[in-house]
Amino acid sequence: MEDRIEQHFIKERIHHLEQLSALLRIPSISALSTHKSDMVQAANWIAESLREAGLEHVKVMPTKGNPVVYADFLHAKDKPTVLIYGHYDVQPVDPVELWENDPFDPTIREGKIYARGASDDKGQVFMHIKALEAILKTKKELSVNVKFCIEGEEEIGSPHLPEFVSEYKDLLSADVLLISDTTMLGPNAPAICYGLRGLCALQIDVQAAKSDLHSGLYGGAVPNALHALVELLAGLHTKDGKVAVAGFYDDVEPLTTEEREALAALPHDDETYRKQLGLSALFGEPGYSTVERFMARPTLEINGVYGGFQGEGTKTVIPAQAHAKITCRLVNHQDPQHILDLIEEHVRTHTPEGVTIQVTRFDTGRPFVTRFDAPAIQSAAVAYEAGYGVKPYYMRMGGSIPIVEVFDRILHVPIVLMGFGLPDENFHAPNEHFSLENFDKGLRTLTYYYEHLETV
Amino acid sequence: MEDRIEQHFIKERIHHLEQLSALLRIPSISALSTHKSDMVQAANWIAESLREAGLEHVKVMPTKGNPVVYADFLHAKDKPTVLIYGHYDVQPVDPVELWENDPFDPTIREGKIYARGASDDKGQVFMHIKALEAILKTKKELSVNVKFCIEGEEEIGSPHLPEFVSEYKDLLSADVLLISDTTMLGPNAPAICYGLRGLCALQIDVQAAKSDLHSGLYGGAVPNALHALVELLAGLHTKDGKVAVAGFYDDVEPLTTEEREALAALPHDDETYRKQLGLSALFGEPGYSTVERFMARPTLEINGVYGGFQGEGTKTVIPAQAHAKITCRLVNHQDPQHILDLIEEHVRTHTPEGVTIQVTRFDTGRPFVTRFDAPAIQSAAVAYEAGYGVKPYYMRMGGSIPIVEVFDRILHVPIVLMGFGLPDENFHAPNEHFSLENFDKGLRTLTYYYEHLETV
Structure with missing residues (x-):
C-alpha cells in the first residue's frame, strides 16, 4: 500500500464511518412497498457518493422496479475494465424486538457496526466507492477501468436486473465482474469463491384412481399413488448416494x-x-x-413429499394422488433444462404400472465456475494477501446467486466473488453487523486490487 | 316354508312395517351425546319387541356406554345355539338437507323404506325378531336355541363391547354367531361372507439432521430424511407387487x-x-x-406420506423429518402383532445410513375366516336358496368388522355373516333405505335357517 493512500484511509476513517452510517440510516427495504421513497433516496445517496469519489457518468437509471445506479471511470487505455456489482436494498427487519439497537440507527459496539445492511450489502458497496476515491483523490488517475452497477432489488430476487443487463449490455461490458456480497470463511480467513452451483426444480404429480379408495375394499387390487411415487423417487438415487438418472453426470467437469x-x-x-x-x-x-460434495458436486434432492392421510392416528385409505418437490444443484457444464429433460425421461421410462405422472418445471439457474487459475482470480488472491497478510482460501459455494448467473449468461465475463462479511454477521436476521476490522482490511484489499490488476 | 308361517307373514306384513317404522322413528344416533335418552328408548323398544315375540330372559344390560339388549330361548335340547348380533344405534344424518324425507320419519317409496337405520342395522335386527316370532307364534316351539346380543355403539366403534363379551362370556356362549349387518352382492344375489381381513397399523418417523437444512449449502453431504423414507418404503414391496417384508406370507393359508x-x-x-x-x-x-387380491390376500398399503415442503412452487430445503402411515390387511392365520414385529424388524435392518427411525403401532384386528365348508355356512346357503330361489355367492370381505374379531377371539365360534342390505342402499349416507323385497325374502330366509339348523 502506498504511504499516501494509507495516510488517506487513516485520516478519513471517522468521516468514512459517518458516511456509512448516513447510508445505513436510509431504510431501503425492497420487500415493502411503503419504502419506495427510501429506495430512491438510497440510490441517490450512492450516486452522490460516486460523484464525490470522482467517478464519471453517474446515473440513477430507472427500471420497472427500483433504479440502478451506474457510474464509470474509463481512462486506462489497454487496461482491463472491472464491473462492480452490489445492491443498496436491504432485508426487512422483523422481528424488530430482537434488535439491540434500532436497525436503522447504526451503532458501533466492540469493533462492529450494527445496522440492517451493514454487511449485506451497503457496507461492502461503500468500501468499493471509498477504495476508488482513495486512489483518485491521492493520484488523480486509475490504472484500470471501472464501472458500477448497483441495484435496489437483490433482496427480492432481482426481478428487473436480467432485463436491465440485456438492455444495457454494451454500457455494462467489462473484462471482469467483481462482486462483494459474500462472506469470508472466518476472521482473517479471506476466501475467493470461484464457483456456484446452478439449480433446476420440478414437481412430480402421481395420479392413480380417480379418487381415494378404501384400503379394505380395494386394497391389493389397485395401484396406490404413494407406492408408485416412492418407487419412482427411490429409483432416482443408487443406494450409495449417486444420482441414478441416466446422463446426469455427463456434463460435469471433473x-x-x-x-x-x-x-x-x-x-x-x-x-x-x-x-x-x-x-x-x-x-x-x-x-x-x-x-x-456440498461445494463442487451436483445433487438431486427431494424437498417435499405429500399424499394421502397426514393426521393423527390411522386412516385406511389408498391415496389417489401423491406429490413430490425436487431440486437439483448443478455444476458446470450441466444445463438446467437438459437436466430437467433427463429427469422427465427417467420418469417416463420408470413410471410404475397403473398410474399417470405429470412433471411441472420451475425456475432454473445455470451453474457458474471461473477457471481456477484465471488471472482475475489470482489477482484477487494477491490483493487479499496484501490486505490481510494471509493467503486466501479458494472455495466454491453450494448455493446459487441468481444475479451471478444473469451476468454470466449475458455478459460472458469472468466473475470474482470477493466478500468481506463474516458468516456470523446475521445477514437477513436481527442484529446484522459488519466487522470494522474487515472494513479496514477490505479497503486496503480492494485498493490493492484496483491498483494492480493487469490482466484478467 | 310351512304354509301357516307363510300365512302369518302375509297377515302381519302391514303390522310389521308399522312396527319397523316405530323403531326407525327413534333417533338413536350413538355419535351424538344429545341422543342419550334415544339410545335407552331404542334399547327398550328392542327389548319389548323381543318379549312380544316370545323370547325369554329379556334384559337391557348396562355398559359404560349404551346398554346391550339380551334375550334368549333355550329349549331345544342337543340342538345348536345361535347367537344373533346386531345394533340399534345409527349413524348421524348430516348433511340432512340431502334427504328426501326426514331421516326419522320413515317413508315408503317404490318398494323401499327410507329412514336412517332402515338397512343398517335396525331393519335387519327387526327381521330376526320377526322370524323367530313367526315360528314361536305359529308352532310354540323352536328347533334351535337362540340368544340375542343387540348393542348400541356399533357406529362409534363398539368401545364397550369387548369388555361386555368378556364379562358375559358364559351368558353369550353359542355354537354359531349370526350377524346380519352386511349387504348382498345385488338384487336377488345373496352372498355369504365367510371371511374378513384383519388389520394392523403403524407410523414410521424418520429423523435426519436436527433441523431442515439449505439444499445449496448442505446438499450432497448430508442425509435427507425423505430420501431415506422413500428408499425404505419402496423396499416394502417387490416391483411386481408382493410384500417384501421377510416372513409376511408365512402364516397365510393358501x-x-x-x-x-x-x-x-x-x-x-x-x-x-x-x-x-x-x-x-x-x-x-x-x-x-x-x-x-381384494378379498382373500394380505396387503401392505402406504396410507400417507409427508415431509418437507408442500406449498406452491419450490423450496430448496433438505427435510430433517419424514413420516409415513401404513396399514396392512391380514388374512388367516396372520397375527397382527407378529406382522408388526416383522415390519419393525424390516425397518431396523433396512434403515438407510445417517437417519434414525421410530415406529409407532396403532390398533390391530385379527383376520377371520370360517371354514368354507362348515355346516354353519352351508346351512345359511340352503336358507338363502329357500328364501331367494337362487344359490348364494360365497365371498370374503376385504375390510374388517372389529366386532367380528371380538366375538371370534373371545367366544371361538363359527361366524356367519348373512346380510340382506344392498350395496346401493346408502349406508351412512343421506337417503338410507331398505328394499322391502329383501325384507320379505329375508324373513323367509331367516325363518328357514332357524327351522332347519341341525349342526354347525
Whole structure:
C-alpha cells in the first residue's frame, strides 16, 4: 500500500464511518412497498457518493422496479475494465424486538457496526466507492477501468436486473465482474469463491384412481399413488448416494488436482460438522470429500413429499394422488433444462404400472465456475494477501446467486466473488453487523486490487 | 316354508312395517351425546319387541356406554345355539338437507323404506325378531336355541363391547354367531361372507439432521430424511407387487380350489372395475385374480406420506423429518402383532445410513375366516336358496368388522355373516333405505335357517 493512500484511509476513517452510517440510516427495504421513497433516496445517496469519489457518468437509471445506479471511470487505455456489482436494498427487519439497537440507527459496539445492511450489502458497496476515491483523490488517475452497477432489488430476487443487463449490455461490458456480497470463511480467513452451483426444480404429480379408495375394499387390487411415487423417487438415487438418472453426470467437469487440494485446505472437520447438524452419520456421493460434495458436486434432492392421510392416528385409505418437490444443484457444464429433460425421461421410462405422472418445471439457474487459475482470480488472491497478510482460501459455494448467473449468461465475463462479511454477521436476521476490522482490511484489499490488476 | 308361517307373514306384513317404522322413528344416533335418552328408548323398544315375540330372559344390560339388549330361548335340547348380533344405534344424518324425507320419519317409496337405520342395522335386527316370532307364534316351539346380543355403539366403534363379551362370556356362549349387518352382492344375489381381513397399523418417523437444512449449502453431504423414507418404503414391496417384508406370507393359508372357484363365480369384470375406478391399469400381487387380491390376500398399503415442503412452487430445503402411515390387511392365520414385529424388524435392518427411525403401532384386528365348508355356512346357503330361489355367492370381505374379531377371539365360534342390505342402499349416507323385497325374502330366509339348523 502506498504511504499516501494509507495516510488517506487513516485520516478519513471517522468521516468514512459517518458516511456509512448516513447510508445505513436510509431504510431501503425492497420487500415493502411503503419504502419506495427510501429506495430512491438510497440510490441517490450512492450516486452522490460516486460523484464525490470522482467517478464519471453517474446515473440513477430507472427500471420497472427500483433504479440502478451506474457510474464509470474509463481512462486506462489497454487496461482491463472491472464491473462492480452490489445492491443498496436491504432485508426487512422483523422481528424488530430482537434488535439491540434500532436497525436503522447504526451503532458501533466492540469493533462492529450494527445496522440492517451493514454487511449485506451497503457496507461492502461503500468500501468499493471509498477504495476508488482513495486512489483518485491521492493520484488523480486509475490504472484500470471501472464501472458500477448497483441495484435496489437483490433482496427480492432481482426481478428487473436480467432485463436491465440485456438492455444495457454494451454500457455494462467489462473484462471482469467483481462482486462483494459474500462472506469470508472466518476472521482473517479471506476466501475467493470461484464457483456456484446452478439449480433446476420440478414437481412430480402421481395420479392413480380417480379418487381415494378404501384400503379394505380395494386394497391389493389397485395401484396406490404413494407406492408408485416412492418407487419412482427411490429409483432416482443408487443406494450409495449417486444420482441414478441416466446422463446426469455427463456434463460435469471433473475436479482438477489443484481444485481438490484447494478444497481440502478449507477448514473443515467431518466429525464437528456431523455433530453440529445432529446427524448419526454423514452421507453422500462415494469418492468425494464432504466439502467437495456440498461445494463442487451436483445433487438431486427431494424437498417435499405429500399424499394421502397426514393426521393423527390411522386412516385406511389408498391415496389417489401423491406429490413430490425436487431440486437439483448443478455444476458446470450441466444445463438446467437438459437436466430437467433427463429427469422427465427417467420418469417416463420408470413410471410404475397403473398410474399417470405429470412433471411441472420451475425456475432454473445455470451453474457458474471461473477457471481456477484465471488471472482475475489470482489477482484477487494477491490483493487479499496484501490486505490481510494471509493467503486466501479458494472455495466454491453450494448455493446459487441468481444475479451471478444473469451476468454470466449475458455478459460472458469472468466473475470474482470477493466478500468481506463474516458468516456470523446475521445477514437477513436481527442484529446484522459488519466487522470494522474487515472494513479496514477490505479497503486496503480492494485498493490493492484496483491498483494492480493487469490482466484478467 | 310351512304354509301357516307363510300365512302369518302375509297377515302381519302391514303390522310389521308399522312396527319397523316405530323403531326407525327413534333417533338413536350413538355419535351424538344429545341422543342419550334415544339410545335407552331404542334399547327398550328392542327389548319389548323381543318379549312380544316370545323370547325369554329379556334384559337391557348396562355398559359404560349404551346398554346391550339380551334375550334368549333355550329349549331345544342337543340342538345348536345361535347367537344373533346386531345394533340399534345409527349413524348421524348430516348433511340432512340431502334427504328426501326426514331421516326419522320413515317413508315408503317404490318398494323401499327410507329412514336412517332402515338397512343398517335396525331393519335387519327387526327381521330376526320377526322370524323367530313367526315360528314361536305359529308352532310354540323352536328347533334351535337362540340368544340375542343387540348393542348400541356399533357406529362409534363398539368401545364397550369387548369388555361386555368378556364379562358375559358364559351368558353369550353359542355354537354359531349370526350377524346380519352386511349387504348382498345385488338384487336377488345373496352372498355369504365367510371371511374378513384383519388389520394392523403403524407410523414410521424418520429423523435426519436436527433441523431442515439449505439444499445449496448442505446438499450432497448430508442425509435427507425423505430420501431415506422413500428408499425404505419402496423396499416394502417387490416391483411386481408382493410384500417384501421377510416372513409376511408365512402364516397365510393358501386358497383352496373350492374357494378359488367360489370367488371366481362372483360377478366381477376387470375391465368394468378398472374403468369405474378411472385407472389406466389394475395392479396387484402376481398369481391372483382381482377378486382374490381384494378379498382373500394380505396387503401392505402406504396410507400417507409427508415431509418437507408442500406449498406452491419450490423450496430448496433438505427435510430433517419424514413420516409415513401404513396399514396392512391380514388374512388367516396372520397375527397382527407378529406382522408388526416383522415390519419393525424390516425397518431396523433396512434403515438407510445417517437417519434414525421410530415406529409407532396403532390398533390391530385379527383376520377371520370360517371354514368354507362348515355346516354353519352351508346351512345359511340352503336358507338363502329357500328364501331367494337362487344359490348364494360365497365371498370374503376385504375390510374388517372389529366386532367380528371380538366375538371370534373371545367366544371361538363359527361366524356367519348373512346380510340382506344392498350395496346401493346408502349406508351412512343421506337417503338410507331398505328394499322391502329383501325384507320379505329375508324373513323367509331367516325363518328357514332357524327351522332347519341341525349342526354347525
